[in-house]
Amino acid sequence: MNNAPAAPTRSRGRPRGNPPIRESLVAAARELFLERGYRATTLRAVAGAAGVDPALIAYHFGSKKGLFADVMQFQCANALSVDEVLGGDPATLPGRLIDAVTGLWEDADFRRLSTRGETAAEVVREYLEQELLRPLVEFLGGPDATARATAVVTVLGGIIYTRYLNPLPTPAALTPAETRAALTPAVRAALAPRRR
Numbered sequence: 001m002n003n004a005p006a007a008p009t010r011s012r013g014r015p016r017g018n019p020p021i022r023e024s025l026v027a028a029a030r031e032l033f034l035e036r037g038y039r040a041t042t043l044r045a046v047a048g049a050a051g052v053d054p055a056l057i058a059y060h061f062g063s064k065k066g067l068f069a070d071v072m073q074f075q076c077a078n079a080l081s082v083d084e085v086l087g088g089d090p091a092t093l094p095g096r097l098i099d100a101v102t103g104l105w106e107d108a109d110f111r112r113l114s115t116r117g118e119t120a121a122e123v124v125r126e127y128l129e130q131e132l133l134r135p136l137v138e139f140l141g142g143p144d145a146t147a148r149a150t151a152v153v154t155v156l157g158g159i160i161y162t163r164y165l166n167p168l169p170t171p172a173a174l175t176p177a178e179t180r181a182a183l184t185p186a187v188r189a190a191l192a193p194r195r196r
Contacts, residue, residue: 022060022070024050030071034109038068038119065119072123073131075110082135094187095180101156102176105164114164124160128153144194151190155183 028049032041043064047054061067085100086093104110114120136149159179162171174182 021050021052021056025052025057025060025067026070026074029067030074030109030113033068033071034112038064043067068119069123069126072113072120073127075107075113076104076124076127077131082131086135086139094184094191097152097156097187098159098180098183099176101159102163102179105160106176111164121165128157132156140191142193147194148191152187155186155190159183 025046029041029046032046032049036045041064043057044054046067047057057064057067061070085096088096105114114124133149133153136152137145140148159171162168163174163179164172171179
């Protein structure tokens, strides 16, 4: 007769006590995507690391691609906190915008995640559109707010593309501080109200 205590088994469905499941799945997935890469990370492994049933990934994110998008969105939101960037002295807003973008992309973990192909590019595009452009339009206000915000996001997108995604030698060689010094006038000009 075996008197050894039974190993605890994970019950199906939601864990007891209603822990923050989405957050634990995103945290577990982030670690596994960084460690193994997108292709080698399985939903079963993520669920196991988070201590939940794999069906909860489909419930919360729809798919592995949806989970990866949430991981990327979380990284973007942490670095490009719009409230923090838009709050403060309007005179220093251009530099804060550039610092937020370079700070995000200089992060080694984010760079590793962002090399995961088209899914990462889609998430970055969506973040720039939904989480940066729209709040910037609201922040600027006025009849030309959309044009001004679009110009700013275009400059910031240019930084991302020419320094990180498809680096050109000269922009990629600049430090973040040099990038800020070189491009602050362009962002300031983009933010300026248009003359009628």
